[in-house]
Amino acid sequence: MNYKLIEDKFRELYGSKPMLVRSPGRINLIGEHTDYNNGFVLPAAIDKEMVLAVAKNESETCRLYSLDYDEAVAFNLQDLQPSDKGWPNYILGVVDQLQKGGYQLGGFDCVFGGDIPIGAGLSSSAALECGAAYALSQLFDLNVEKLQLIKYAQKAEHTFAGVQCGIMDQFASVMGKEAHAIRLDCRSLDFSYFPLELGAYQIVLLDTQVKHSLASSEYNTRRQECEQGVAKVKEKHPEVNSLRDVTLEMLDEVKSAISPVIYKRCRYVIEENDRLLKGCDLLEQGNIKAFGQKMYGSHQGLSEQYEVSCPELDFLVGLAKNNSNVVGARMMGGGFGGCTINLVKSDQKEAFIEEAKQAYKQQFGIEMKTYEVKVTDGTGRR
Numbered sequence: 001m002n003y004k005l006i007e008d009k010f011r012e013l014y015g016s017k018p019m020l021v022r023s024p025g026r027i028n029l030i031g032e033h034t035d036y037n038n039g040f041v042l043p044a045a046i047d048k049e050m051v052l053a054v055a056k057n058e059s060e061t062c063r064l065y066s067l068d069y070d071e072a073v074a075f076n077l078q079d080l081q082p083s084d085k086g087w088p089n090y091i092l093g094v095v096d097q098l099q100k101g102g103y104q105l106g107g108f109d110c111v112f113g114g115d116i117p118i119g120a121g122l123s124s125s126a127a128l129e130c131g132a133a134y135a136l137s138q139l140f141d142l143n144v145e146k147l148q149l150i151k152y153a154q155k156a157e158h159t160f161a162g163v164q165c166g167i168m169d170q171f172a173s174v175m176g177k178e179a180h181a182i183r184l185d186c187r188s189l190d191f192s193y194f195p196l197e198l199g200a201y202q203i204v205l206l207d208t209q210v211k212h213s214l215a216s217s218e219y220n221t222r223r224q225e226c227e228q229g230v231a232k233v234k235e236k237h238p239e240v241n242s243l244r245d246v247t248l249e250m251l252d253e254v255k256s257a258i259s260p261v262i263y264k265r266c267r268y269v270i271e272e273n274d275r276l277l278k279g280c281d282l283l284e285q286g287n288i289k290a291f292g293q294k295m296y297g298s299h300q301g302l303s304e305q306y307e308v309s310c311p312e313l314d315f316l317v318g319l320a321k322n323n324s325n326v327v328g329a330r331m332m333g334g335g336f337g338g339c340t341i342n343l344v345k346s347d348q349k350e351a352f353i354e355e356a357k358q359a360y361k362q363q364f365g366i367e368m369k370t371y372e373v374k375v376t377d378g379t380g381r382r
């Protein structure tokens, strides 16, 4: 990232020296749509990040400037409203959460930009929320604990961006650790760092360059569908509070009382948690090939049972499956576009990328992008 560009823009606009904060995007190896069902996820922070330059301005006004959109907004701390521009909401939402949490903020100026592709499923919005939460905590000496920052950032997404997201993206952005994935239990929030040792393989992301517009509405619908399934199981098993507490046997007991759609949504989530746990054992044993099979299984479930994939993602995973140099691939993130994550033999990756680019162009007429990411530390000062 070009930190100097952000700092220079800040000086040009506001004439003072800012504090710089970086906040990474994330990948997720396996465990998709499990976080808001209290399940497990296996994300990692990556070397694509949002950078925020911030300084106090001794007023009640906050001035924001987005380098990527080349747009500015200003707002008063006492009068926070979601903005119809979209991008300011991630910061506004965080300011709102901090104030509701009883923290005293003052006016500030902020310039931000980054190299996380937007809409690619790499959580640029969570990176911005977490970066803003951390930057404000530092700037105003609030000493907000990391877990609390994560929760405020997540809540900002619920309230100002309107997506009822789980905790995975914000958790990965803040807690990331170089060369490690995070195995997070979203029920207890216990987590452990998991060395990401992929042997002869490496992670390659293929970006479909599409983001179908149903993404956020369908996301919220999936959440509700899972809740409906849980409510039915709970009638028989009052101790159940989320799909994490539900076994396949329990789900089958209510099969005739729920719609086939709700059944397959719930079944997917229960199976995905199982794939993740088994997948972690396989990674620990260094069995990357078998782990890759779990990734393919995850994709199939996301596509057929959870129905959050799209033709572009299915096409790219299909290509990977037919290439013996790719041991695993699946769609990543919320779905309906964005990236696939692929485990590719390092010495064969160029050929795979070339093949995928050409085939994708031929099929959809779109230039695909590709990213080779490194796993990094979470949100912090620059």
Ligand code: GLA
Residues within 6 Å of the ligand: 031, 032, 033, 034, 035, 036, 123, 165, 166, 167, 168, 169, 333, 334, 335
């Ligand atoms: C989005 C959400 C996350 C998670 C994923 C799907 O990235 O923000 O909370 O639910 O989708 O796994």
